[in-house]
Amino acid sequence: MEKKGRRSFLEITTAFIGGVLSLAAGIPLIGFAISPAFKKGESKWVDLGLADRLKNSRFKKVDYTFTAKDGWVKATKKRSVYVTDAGNGEWRVFSRICSHLGCLVRWDESKESFLCPCHGAIFDKTGAVVAGPPPEPLQKLETKVEAGILYVKET
Amino acid sequence: MGVRKDGRQEGWKAFLRERLPLESVDSHLRKPLPKHINLLFSLGSLAMFLLLLQAATGAFLAFYYSPSPEHAHNAVTYISEEVPFGAFVRGLHHWGASAMVIIVVLHLLRVVLYSSYKAPRELTWIFGVLLLLIVLGFGFTGYLLPWDEKAYWATVVGVEIASTAPGLGDFVAKVMRGGSEIGAVTLSRFYALHTIWLPWLAFGLVGVHLFFVRYYGSSGTPKNTPEEMKTGKPFYPHQVFEDLVGMLILFVILAAVALFVPVPLEDVADPTNADYDPRPEWYFLFLFQLLKYFQGPFEILGTFVIPTVGMLLLLFLPFIDRSERAVLWKRPIALTVTSVCVVGIVVLTILGGTSKKLETTDAAAQETSQPTEQIQTETVEEGEAVFDFQLTEEEIEGAKAVDELQ
Numbered sequence: 001m002e003k004k005g006r007r008s009f010l011e012i013t014t015a016f017i018g019g020v021l022s023l024a025a026g027i028p029l030i031g032f033a034i035s036p037a038f039k040k041g042e043s044k045w046v047d048l049g050l051a052d053r054l055k056n057s058r059f060k061k062v063d064y065t066f067t068a069k070d071g072w073v074k075a076t077k078k079r080s081v082y083v084t085d086a087g088n089g090e091w092r093v094f095s096r097i098c099s100h101l102g103c104l105v106r107w108d109e110s111k112e113s114f115l116c117p118c119h120g121a122i123f124d125k126t127g128a129v130v131a132g133p134p135p136e137p138l139q140k141l142e143t144k145v146e147a148g149i150l151y152v153k154e155t
Numbered sequence: 156m157g158v159r160k161d162g163r164q165e166g167w168k169a170f171l172r173e174r175l176p177l178e179s180v181d182s183h184l185r186k187p188l189p190k191h192i193n194l195l196f197s198l199g200s201l202a203m204f205l206l207l208l209q210a211a212t213g214a215f216l217a218f219y220y221s222p223s224p225e226h227a228h229n230a231v232t233y234i235s236e237e238v239p240f241g242a243f244v245r246g247l248h249h250w251g252a253s254a255m256v257i258i259v260v261l262h263l264l265r266v267v268l269y270s271s272y273k274a275p276r277e278l279t280w281i282f283g284v285l286l287l288l289i290v291l292g293f294g295f296t297g298y299l300l301p302w303d304e305k306a307y308w309a310t311v312v313g314v315e316i317a318s319t320a321p322g323l324g325d326f327v328a329k330v331m332r333g334g335s336e337i338g339a340v341t342l343s344r345f346y347a348l349h350t351i352w353l354p355w356l357a358f359g360l361v362g363v364h365l366f367f368v369r370y371y372g373s374s375g376t377p378k379n380t381p382e383e384m385k386t387g388k389p390f391y392p393h394q395v396f397e398d399l400v401g402m403l404i405l406f407v408i409l410a411a412v413a414l415f416v417p418v419p420l421e422d423v424a425d426p427t428n429a430d431y432d433p434r435p436e437w438y439f440l441f442l443f444q445l446l447k448y449f450q451g452p453f454e455i456l457g458t459f460v461i462p463t464v465g466m467l468l469l470l471f472l473p474f475i476d477r478s479e480r481a482v483l484w485k486r487p488i489a490l491t492v493t494s495v496c497v498v499g500i501v502v503l504t505i506l507g508g509t510s511k512k513l514e515t516t517d518a519a520a521q522e523t524s525q526p527t528e529q530i531q532t533e534t535v536e537e538g539e540a541v542f543d544f545q546l547t548e549e550e551i552e553g554a555k556a557v558d559e560l561q
Contacts, residue, residue, distance in 0.1 A: 036340060037329035047551060049544025063427050064545050071333065071340035075224075080427035096429055100454065101315040101446070103308065104429035108515040117432040117513035118312060119447045133450045133457070147558035149551060 036071075045144065045151040048083065048093075054150055059084045059107045059125070061096075066154060081141060081152065082107055082114070084125075093141040093152050094127050100134040114138060184391035189375025190383035192394075196373065198262035200398035201405055203361065205255045208406070209293070210354060212248040220300065222346035224339050227302035228423040235420060246413025252294055254409060256438045259290050267493055268483045270476070271374035277473035279367040282360055284470045289357045291438070296349040298436055299342060307424030308433030310337055310345075316446075319458040337426075377480050432512045440507035441500045 046066045048054060054062065059082040068077050082094045094114070096104045103118035113130060114123040121132030128137045142153035159165055163173065171177060219238055221230045234241040263283065266272055272280035299310045314337070318328035333340030375384060388394065425431075435443050442462065449457035468475065476489055483490050546554070 034326075034330045036333040037326050039334065041335050047546055049546060050554070053544055061429075062544060070336075070338035071343075073224075073339045075338060078425070078427045080429060096427075101458075102311040103433050104427070104431075106429050106513065106515045110516045115513055115515055117429075119443075129451070131450075133446060133454050135451050135454050147551075147554040149546065149554055 041155060042068075043153055043155040046079075046154045048081075048150045048152055051085075051091075051145050051148055051150040054083055055085050057084065057087065058109065059094075061107065064152075068154075079154070080104065083150075089145075091143040091145070091150060092127075093143050095139040095141055097139065098134060099129075099136040099138060100132070105138065183369070184395075185389040186372070187385050187389050188373050188387040188394060189379045189385070190387040191376045191378045192373060192387060193376070194397070194401075195261075195265040195268070196375075196394075197398045197401045198258060198265055199368070201401050202255065202258045202262050203365075204398075204402040204405065205251055205258060206357060206361065208409075209248060209251050209255060212244050212251065213350065213354075215244055216248055217350060220346075222300065222343050224302055224342055224424070227300060227342060228420075231301045231303075231420055235418065242417065243410075243413050246416070246418050247409055249418040250409055250412045250416070252297060253437070254405065255290055256294065258405075259287055263287060264493075264497070266374075267472075267489070269374065269376050270478075270480045270483070270486065270489070272473040273476075273480045274473070276367070276371050276374055279364060279371065280473050281470060282364040282367065284466075286357065286360050286364060288466070289353055289360060293349065293353050293357070294436060294438060296345040296353065299337075299345045300349065301420055302342065302424050303421040304424055304428065304431045305419070305421050305434070307337065307426065308431060309435045309439075310341070312433060312435070312443075313439075316442075316458045319455055321455070321459070324459075377482050434507075437504065437508065441503035444503040444507035444510070 044066070046064060048062055048064055054060065061080060062083045063078065063080045065076050065078050067074055069075070070077075080096045082096060084092050086092060096106075096114075098105050098116040098118065098121055100116065100119055100121050103116050105114040105116045105121070105123065107113075108115050111122075112125055114125075114127070115121070116123075116132065116134075119133050121134045122130040123134075123138050124130050126137075127140055129135075144151050144153075163169070216234060219230055219234050219241070221227060231245070234245055236242070238244075266280065266283070295310075295313055299306045314328050314331050317331060318324045320327060329335060331341070331344070332338075333344050372384070373390075375387070422428075434440070445461065446454075446457045449455075476486075478486055478489070483493065
């Protein structure tokens, strides 16, 4: 009886120590691996250029760069957007990232639509989904004009 | 072989025999197989051979590879163009990955054909399906590493697919990327997964899978009577010889392909290149095509529900198919389901592979009268005008100063 009690004590203690060791090593390791998911990105205003030069009733494909931290690298990030102005000081700047699975859309002038080369999504000139799989419209970027310069909000 | 004064035998064989259970290993290797087996039973050994070949070629490729966006593409170009045998070693690794997918799927179909997953071999099957997932994981993490256009865009789409999973999808995608977008952290993560995590997992699972194969013995074909299950040829040397001949033929084919078919390497990844039509590796084309058919709120069916349910059904197949063990054509339901799945995947793969590239017309490309005084640049990428009007810091400061004066 005494032997059995001792054995079960050893079994429980072994399991306990094993559990403590696993948790003590496992929690920091898992936290280490998944920590980037909890990092909040900083939003910043990035200039696209002088607003006068970007004025166009049709969509212009505009590339721009900005610096941001990518892990341990201070990287130059490249972005591409479609820009047009509605004529009354209102700007429409659409991200080219398809809201379906992230491919870059292209503006087709004859169809007056944004087309995605991956899964056949079509968006109209307001960014709304016309056809294809995307559940959401194209992302419209926040804009401001300061000192005659057009800025977009990079998040 | 002499005998020592203390009565023990001399020689290295005797030395080992005294210290290791060699007789037991020998009798295990010579254990007879079932009477009715055929060449299809070498597919598992071929998959094992390819795993070792991938491990060996990958370990050597790592001598020259650098997992950073600045260096990865150059490193792969260097391997392919300057390192002696580099193109060959990379070719073996690249085409070996495709061969691995083919052989593993054929191995799985052989098991379905002879219903070898039935009791008591359910666990062997489950570990085999997990290994199939590991093989696909190797493919997915591997093709980001060259950091070319295909690598980048296929990974963008792949990770976005994960992000559509309900609840934790976005979190999982961020963990995979190591942040909100694909970059240096993603590449280093995928490299670690591809070269450390997945190989350890793969060899661990292969160990368990092989243990079950030896423990329960080969399933043979359903034709075997209970007596015939242990009256076939021995595993060694007969089956091992057949397996080795298969490996030799496979290696010759792979070597020929590696020598004569260059491994593609596209331009370095460019997150703004919208003129690129992303397409995944051929073994993910069926999924690429499937995603086109589910629109709006039904998107999740293609990205999450069908792949997850399909994989779970495959994983637990032995517990779903409770019919008597028989060859596939004597099991009408299993035959129908297998045929529909195989034909469906093949048709979707063909449709995905032959889908037309997108062509767009862009009026801006025809514009010739851009302001002549503009200091910004305009380039034309395959028919579409790209504008870069960004200002320098001095120009921004100048514009602000003028604005304040006004």
